[in-house]
Amino acid sequence: MSSKRIIIVGGGVIGLSIAEQLLRKGITPIVLDRGAFAKEASWAGAGFLDLRSVARVGGSMMELCKKSYDLFPEWTARLKKDSQVDPEYQNSGSYDVAFTEEEETAIHKMENNLKTFGLTGQWYEGPEALDREPQLSSLAQSVFYFPHTSQVLPARLNRALLQVLQKAKVDLREFEEVDDFLIKGKQFLGVRTNKGVIDADGVVIAAGAWSAPLAEKLGLSLVSKPYRGQVVHYRSQPGVVKHILFHTGSTGITYMVPRLDGHIYVGSTLEDVGFDKSTTPAGLEKLKTGAMQLVPGLSQYLIEETWAGLRPGSIDGWPYLGPVPGLEGVWMAAGHYTHGILLSAVTGEVMAQMVNGERTSVNLLPFALNRSAHPVSGL
């Protein structure tokens, strides 16, 4: 058991994953959240584990995502065993649906990007696609089936993580907001919160879309802003939709994620509107229209809930993973943008290695906090 006292600022999926991995190294962290745990982006997200869209970006970003993707089956099985909460990891596979020649061409481009990483899928013409996904619109011209798309249920993944941390008696503090850092020279000494001072040997900032104001207190100017995503949640029957469906049309991207219990998650808008988490009639209408285009029969099912969340942006859509330059004992894991659920497994692993003074299993230089934007942006 290490005597290191480590604070994690932020109890979203990123902070909780890091805490769980630290625990495995014998470090029992203190996790602080200014609200309830995992009720921001990590609750709002769809939870699909998607390599399709990252293949365009390529390079170290694709390698990081691929590594994380590969960790999921074993990681979620272990969490399920240790917590008795099933994160509902499923290798659902995905369909990219084309209604026009132009859309087909765009999907072929994505397919070629995936091939450069040895990842292949299969095309089905309309009737064959309908055989495999009977509720799909008959107007679909073709679909690209990609078997390497999986999903988890984010709320359950977070609950499993929290359960493991609770069992290990980790100091989990909700409604405790970090306002400032105590630094002497270059050395981190502790944090100041709305409830007092906590002394510690190190801190990991995992405050999602709210990480930039905290970085500023440490003299680091971080390019990071929130991107709102609105969501419509339908209650249907299990098996109505079988695969994760994606469609990129003239009005943007719509995706549908079928859950084991029959719920269907329809997302999502991508809006640069600051820290405003409200839904809008126009945003929800766009999602409903997009979903009906893919699966017309969805109209017979109830919309159970709608919501919005804030994706934590970065300078280029790649996460920030590493030490805060010029300081000892301060690290950051933020800016996971549209891939934070996917990247939670590997982020926990590499951040715990870094905090524990080990060589990381991934070269984190491309994710350094003070980097210039990568030429191929993930934004």
Ligand SMILES: Cc1cc2nc3c(=O)[nH]c(=O)nc-3n(C[C@H](O)[C@H](O)[C@H](O)COP(=O)(O)OP(=O)(O)OC[C@H]3O[C@@H](n4cnc5c(N)ncnc54)[C@H](O)[C@@H]3O)c2cc1C
């Ligand atoms: C609509 C939507 C759909 C998405 N779909 C997917 C998807 O399908 N797949 C995928 O991989 N990703 C998806 N994402 C992205 C993913 O959800 C995020 O990248 C990820 O949840 C970020 O996790 P986080 O822990 O960094 O941030 P958050 O979950 O936002 O957690 C940050 C936490 O820090 C706390 N905090 C902030 N400031 C302080 C402070 N000063 N002191 C203490 N605590 C503080 C907050 O209260 C919050 O709980 C989606 C996001 C959205 C919004």
